[in-house]
Amino acid sequence: xxxxxxxxxxxxxxxxxxxxxxxxxxxxxxxxxxxxxxxxxxxxxxxxxxxxxxxxxxxxxxxxxxxxxxxxxxxxxxxxxxxxxxxxxxxxxxxxxxxxxxxxxxxxxxxxxxxxxxxxxxxxxxxxxxxxxxxxxxxx
Amino acid sequence: xxxxxxxxxxxxxxxxxxxxxxxxxxxxxxxxxxxxxxxxxxxxxxxxxxxxxxxxxxxxxxxxxxxxxxxxxxxxxxxxxxxxxxxxxxxxxxxxxxxxxxxxxxxxxxxxxxxxxxxxxxxxxxxxxxxxxxxxxxxxxxxxxxxxxxxxxxxxxxxxxxxxxxxxxxxxxxxxxxxxxxxxxxxxxxxxxxxxxxxxxxxxxxxxxxxxxxxxxxxxxxxxx
Numbered sequence: 001x002x003x004x005x006x007x008x009x010x011x012x013x014x015x016x017x018x019x020x021x022x023x024x025x026x027x028x029x030x031x032x033x034x035x036x037x038x039x040x041x042x043x044x045x046x047x048x049x050x051x052x053x054x055x056x057x058x059x060x061x062x063x064x065x066x067x068x069x070x071x072x073x074x075x076x077x078x079x080x081x082x083x084x085x086x087x088x089x090x091x092x093x094x095x096x097x098x099x100x101x102x103x104x105x106x107x108x109x110x111x112x113x114x115x116x117x118x119x120x121x122x123x124x125x126x127x128x129x130x131x132x133x134x135x136x137x138x139x140x
Numbered sequence: 141x142x143x144x145x146x147x148x149x150x151x152x153x154x155x156x157x158x159x160x161x162x163x164x165x166x167x168x169x170x171x172x173x174x175x176x177x178x179x180x181x182x183x184x185x186x187x188x189x190x191x192x193x194x195x196x197x198x199x200x201x202x203x204x205x206x207x208x209x210x211x212x213x214x215x216x217x218x219x220x221x222x223x224x225x226x227x228x229x230x231x232x233x234x235x236x237x238x239x240x241x242x243x244x245x246x247x248x249x250x251x252x253x254x255x256x257x258x259x260x261x262x263x264x265x266x267x268x269x270x271x272x273x274x275x276x277x278x279x280x281x282x283x284x285x286x287x288x289x290x291x292x293x294x295x296x297x298x299x300x301x302x303x304x305x306x307x308x309x310x311x312x313x314x315x316x317x318x319x320x321x322x323x324x325x326x327x328x329x330x331x332x333x334x335x336x337x338x339x340x341x342x343x344x345x346x347x348x349x350x351x352x353x354x355x356x357x358x359x360x361x362x363x364x365x
Contacts, residue, residue, distance in 0.1 A: 044173060049186055054327055056188045056357055083175035086182035090189045094327035094357035098186030102174045 018048050018097070023130050028123035029053035030092065036104070036113055036132045043104040043113070043134055045080065049092050056091035061100075063119035068110035069131075078106035078113060110134075188360045193244035195355065199334070201238050201348030203258045204231040205274055205303040205312075206341040212308040224310060226265040231343045232303060234258035234274045238348065242282065244359065252295060253279035256346070262305045270306035276346070277301075278314050286358065289324040297336060301344065315339045320350065327357035 018024060022033035033048030045066075051057045066078040080087060081103035104113065111133070118128035167179035174182045183190050207224030214221065236258030242250045256276040263269050282295030297316040302309055318336025325331055335347035 051186075054358070056360060081175060082182075084181075086174060090183045090187035091360065092186050093188045093191065096186040096357075098183075100174055100182055101172050103176075 018050065022046065022048055023132060024048075025117060025125050025127060025130060027117070027121040027125050029055065029057045030059055030121050030123065031097075032059070032117065032120065034115060034130050034132060036134045038134045041108070043106065043110070045102045045104050045113070045132075047100045047102060048097065049100070050097035051092035051095060054094050056093055058089055058091050058122060060089040060120055061087050061102075062089070065116035065119075066104065066106075067114045067116075068104075068106040069112050069114065070107070070109050071111065075114070076107050076110075078104050078110070081105050188356050191360070192355045193360065195242045195244070195250075195352050195359070197238075197240045197242070197350050197352040199238040199240070199256075199348045199350035201236060201256055201258060201346055203234050203236070203256060203274055203276060203301075203346045204344055205234070205301060206231050206343040207303065207310065209341075210310040210312060212305065212310045214308050218307065222265050222308070227262065227305075229262075232260070232262055232272055232274070232305075234260040234272055236274070238276075238350075240350075244356070247359065248283055248285060250282045250284065250295075251279070252282050253277075254297065264305060264308070268306075273304045275302045275304075276314065278316065284359070291322040291324070291330060291332075291359070293320045293322070294318075295320075301338075312338075312344070313340050314344075316344075316346070318346070322350070322352060324358065328354050330354065 018033045022035045024031060024033045029052050031050040031052060035046045037044050037046065047061060049059055061080065064080060066080070067075040068078040069075050087102070106113075112131055113134070114129055114131040116129055117125055169177065169179045171177055181190065207227050207229065210224040211221050212224060236256060238254060238256035240252055240254035242252035244250050254276075258274045258276070260272045261269055262272040276299070278297035278299030280296040280298045282293055284291055284293035295318050297314055297318050299314045300311055301314055302311045316336040316338045318334060320332050320334035322330035322332030330352045332350050332352070333347070334350055336345065338344035
């Protein structure tokens, strides 16, 4: 996998989940890590998933709510781009982990994004909101 | 039967190797962004749903065959046929190996097929002792449930058992309710015991111990069912 993805042009992070720079939230057995990066004119959201239990655990990234914050503090809704309809509720395998990089559909000029993760899992998070500032590709 | 098995095994190997080649050697990834990937899909590396919904099992088994009421015939009528009751046994006992594959339909429902080959020796009506082979080919639906780290299953085996003594053979259909209990050794492996009785000849029984590999952790079933 690393040889397959190693030559791709636009990755700030490697394919190892939970690299530095990710904001991590625990929802029972499920751990989620988030980071954003700017690649060209678009924003990519890195989502790390990890199951710390033996039982498969459900995650539904369709339930992720995103707001993009613009100049002056105005917030507008943003969406995960899913052109092939691949993002649907799935169970994270026993002790499995992985990373997904998803483009964000949003109005241009956003300074940061805030994610509401309260409905992503059956377990309610203690901190349901994750706010992320975009980093440019290549910046550690 | 052996030729068919060998042919199917060869085709399966070819199919699996070609899939692997397509994904690995010949597929060059062009993006790591969901929806733009060419060689993979969302969840490939971590989700249960992206794993094949199959289990494969290997077992050691004891099987019995009721020869009474059947006629054993020789290939090309090399010798005259004889009645199974002329063997003067209640059942023929044999020991051997089995291999099975099950395809998950839902968490509780699956379709399985199974092949067993067992052997021993038996005495012909003439008094000669010869090699006994039994070949058991079955398939059918099954139900299973998991209670923490123990799984119970109940299935219907439908198929055919062929018994051969030397060069003489006879066959009988199989309609066999079977059950099993399995203990999870890891999220992907179980060890267990199974048994069943042929409703068409109740003296035909099978039981044994089985090691199973589950492609989906805990059969892809989350807790709470």
